[in-house]
Every structure is written in structure tokens, then in C-alpha cells.
Amino acid sequence: MTSVVLITGASSGLGEGMAREFAARGCSLALCARRMDRLEQLQADIQRDHPGVDVRVATLDVNDHDAVFQVFDAFCEQFGRIDRVLVNAGIGKGQPLGTGRFDANRETAETDFVAALAQFEAAMAIFRRQNHGHLVAVSSISAVRGMPGNMTVYGATKAGVASLAEGLRVELRKKASPIRVTTLLPGYILTAINEDVKNAPFRVDLETGCRAMVAAIEKGRPVACVPPWPWTPIAFLLRRLPESILARMF
Template sequence: MSKNILITGASSGLGEGMARIFAARGNNLALCARRVERLEALRDELLQKHPGITVTLKPLDVMDYDQVFEVFRAFRAELGRIDRVIVNAGMGKGQPLGTGYFWANRQTAETNFVAALAQCEAAMEMFREQNSGHLVMISSMSAMRGMPKNLTTYAATKAGVAALAEGIRSEMLGKPIKVSTIYPGYIRSEINEKVKNTPFMVDTETGCKALVKAIESEKPTACVPAWPWTAVGFLMRNLPLSLVKKLG
């Protein structure tokens, strides 16, 4: 059965890749991001390949918190209901603390956590009214431990959103609202296109297929791709920090 799926940050990277796969599976899509022209190109591509689905678009800067609620409500009004919200929008900017880049770390923290909180609020508002839905939080393998240097703030935000999702999941246990936290490993996308020689890196298509598979399983948590990241996650949580820091 097809679903109405809302994806934030859908104009590039993992959001764009997931949209293509969900569309190929016959789902209707509500896509939002700042770069509307890229959303329009994606919509045209998807409708040409899959004319039986609905793809609706809206511009959204997730840092405009009022706009988050307006856009989510408008999508629901257009489609009648939203079955799944994927909180995907985020950024990877960051610098070692104490080096004069508070503005960059603050921007990362606000985009990845406070804006994600707004998206969760807006999604849960709809799901509580519907008494159904699936909230998906895109975290990161870096959430498993504190990370050094440029990753410090980013990892902290991803740990924060994972805890946020777990708190919502705890409240929703036994209810028809599911909450999943996805921990992607190294998947090639625009956010890391300049990073070279990274172990276990997979291409965007492979990574997005694994993401969609994990999301559709509706498991509470999943490391993606499962191999090797489930094992790596265990090691990250249990190895001495002196060894974990080498992953940063």
C-alpha cells in the first residue's frame, strides 16, 4: 500500500536519493527544501518515470520555525494525511571548539537540533491528530560517541536528535505511532563530497537503498548500511576514547 511521505532537505544528497526510491515504489511525496529549482527538477523527473504518483513541493528553510509548521500543515491539507515524516535536513559545518568559529558551530547546532525539534513538533502534531504515523530521524554514526575536532558539534547534535527520537518513542510505545532513528555511516553525498579515502564509504544510490530498507522496516533503530556499521557502532560505544578519536 502506498504512503504519503514527507521528506525535508529533499533537494540533494540523501533526501533526493530516498525520494527517488520511495517514488519508484509507488509512494506519494511531499518534498521541501530551500532550493526550489532543484525540487522542481526532481519532481519533473519522478513524475515522468512514475506518472501514477503525486509529488507536491514547498520551499522550506528549517531555521524558520514558524514556516516548518505552516509547510507541514499545508502538505497534510493537500494530501489528506501524512503517513511518514523523514527529518533529514541538516548540515555538517563545524570547527574545533575554542578556535574562533562559534558562529559555525552554532549554525550547525541550531540547524541539526533546534530545527529538527521544530520538525518533530510539527510531525507529531499531525500524527497525534491522525492517531497514526511514522516519524523517522536521520541521525549519524557519529552520534555513538563524542567526536574530536570538526566533528565535535556535529556529533553532539546527532546524539541529541537520537535522544529526542528515543524520548518520543518511549511515549508512543503501544500506540499506533512509530518512531525510528537511523544512523547512517559513510554515504557519499554533497555534505561529504570533498572527503577522500574514507573507509567503508558507499555511493549515494547504494546508501539510499539501505536507508529506505531500514526505514520501511520501521525498526526503532538501525545502522545503515547494516554491514559494517552495526559492528562499528558496537565498537564505538565500547572502545576506549583514545581509539574512538581516530575515527574523527
């Protein structure tokens, strides 16, 4: 049976890249984002390259929390089920704390954490009804430690997303539920969020990064750094380095 994969933030970046990867694997796609023109172009591209793939699109601003539930439920009704939800939509507008940019930090927190919570809720409501499903939380390597400057709020939101996913995994394991939860911790994958970052270490192109993300999702691992090399050992070190060393690194 063909899997039905719902991806938020699918009009660009990681969302678009993962949509193309899942299409190549023959999955049906429920794609949503704010920019319908970009979604329709992606839909046309996928249907041209993979004629047998069912692709449906919907406009969604994840900060409209009621709309998150409505769009997810509408996709579920259209396809008859949703097998996998990728909580991917996000922004990277964080600024150093106390520099007069509370507006940017609040927007980052609302989009990357509160809106992610709405997506978790909507996805899990569907999965609990179905008694199956795979929730994928796109976090970040920046979630493993507190980060300075522009990364402080962004990293904190991604740590929050990872914590939500872990708590949910523990709950589902306790209940022996068939529902699975995966947390992805991407390193530097070239997208609009980080294209202006100078000296981004070990950055890979979008296609390489998204292929690694989809491979990790398909394996169903609880937590995965992507690409695994070198980000798995980097994450291990980041969790253990003293703050004095982190201050010199970033």
C-alpha cells in the same frame, strides 16, 4: 492505500535519494527544501520516471520554525494525511571548538538540532491528530560517541536527535500508541557533506546508501545503522572503545 511521505532537505543528497527510492515504491511525496529550482527538477524527474506518483513541493528553510509548521500542515491538507515524515534536513559546517568559528558551530547546532526539534513537533502534532504515522529521524553513526575536531558539534547534534527519537519512542510505547519512530544512523554515504572527506571508510554511493535507508525505514525498526554492514558492528565497537583508542583512530 498509497503512503504519503514527507521529506525535508529533499533537494539534494540523502533527501533527494530517498525521494527517488520512495517514488519507485509508488509512494506519494511531499518534498520540501530551500532550493525550489532543485525541487521542481526532482519533481519533473520523478513524474517522468513514475507517471502515477503524486509529487508536491514547497520551499522551506527549516530554521524558519513557524514555516515548518505551516508547510507540514499545508501538505497534510493537500493530501488529506501524512503517513511518514523524514526529518532529514541538515548541514555539516562544524569546526573544532575554540578556533574562532562559533558562527559555524552555532549554525550547525541550530540547523541540525533546533530545527530538527521543530520538525519533530510539527510532525507529531499531525500524527497525534491522526492517531497514526511514522516519524523517521536521520541521525548519524557519529552520534554513538563524542567525536573530535570538525565532527564534535555535528556529532553532538545528531546524538541529540537520536535522544529525542528514543525518548519519544519510550513515551509512545508506554501509551501503546500506533505512532512509530525510527532512528537512522547512516555511515559514510557520498553526499556534498562528506565528499571532501579523505579516506572516508566504507563509503558507498548515494543510490546504494539511500536504498539501504529506505529498506530500513520500511522495516520499521526502532534504530538502524545503514548500510547495516559494516556499520552495525562498527557502532557496537565505537560505543565500547576507550577514549585513548578513539583518539588514535580519528
